[in-house]
Amino acid sequence: MKKHRLHSNTSSEPPAKKGHWALGLVDSMKDPELLVEDDDKVVVIKDKFPKAEFHYLVLPKEDIPSILTVRKEHEDLLKHMESVGTNLAAKHPHREFQLGYHSVPNMQRLHLHVISTDFNSTCLKTKVHWNSYTSPFFRSSQDIRRELNENGKIKKMSCEECDAYLKGPLKCHKCSTIPKNMPDLKRHILSHIKN
Template sequence: MQNNSNQKHVKNHWSLGLLESMNDPSSVYKETDKVVVIKDKYPKAKVHYLVLPRDNINSIYNLDKSHILLLEEFGKVFHDIQEEHSDLELKAGFHSIPSMQRMHMHIISKDMISACLKTKIHWNSFTTSFFLPYKDVLRSLKDNGHVEKISTEKHKTLMSTPLKCNQCEFVPKNMPDLKKHLLSH
């Protein structure tokens, strides 16, 4: 008889959690034949969704011209969600170096008000050019047939960019100062 207490329990790495969320009805916000929209488990704003393809595509850097219709579906979903949240300004885009496996597009409100927004890296990942706007990614795919990767140096520079409000010229001392300021918008 085998001793179960000695068996290793292999868990999926946290970076693989999007697939699990796609298959969890309580996480799914909406879906189409091509995409699933889930609620971000750690939202960085009042509205924060992730749009994922049903097809197993790991990254925007795996896209080619054959994926244009899929990306246009992402845009249709973004448009629908914009209409549902017409009281908020939303933007859609991709992190140039995502922390989670499986390609996903963020749909996030500009307010950036959230208890989960804790670090400068969280902030800079949505407020610098590290965040690749949906329309730019689609245009690059149509024009070039691929999306260009950013360099390691540019990534480091963007993540270390000094904090600055995304809605005015305010320069905070730190994240708590910025979060307090964001409530004034």
């Protein structure tokens, strides 16, 4: 089965070699042009390829490969990451935000997406991009923390489930509109943006 780049790097695969694109977040954490804020536990950066008007990543300073490798001892860290993301979103009261993780991330280093739901970005180009934030493939921070609390780890989504979500039909995330294609969707979602 063909894997999408979005979920091609999982905890069951060997770690990426130095210089591999999957390690790009580690370099981005050190880029002063991307840095938003940091504290003793996390670094917040602007997403290099934002999929919305506001798209931030909250990354731990601790070297944790992905959401699939977090364990019970990381509960406080995930709570802190969510708190930092919530405070960041509150600085943009004119936009709605969602905070969450891709079920099977493609970039190594745990990262929480803090993304405005306008999805108004030239970097949002494909159905996979859209569905990775607007389907159950994108899991809320609260759901992830609840699962970690209950099970001590995060269950990996199967490739079949990932494909079903990522290849599913385009749907507006705000209403019942089903657009023909990405250009049609991008025109439509502008109608939901409050100025």
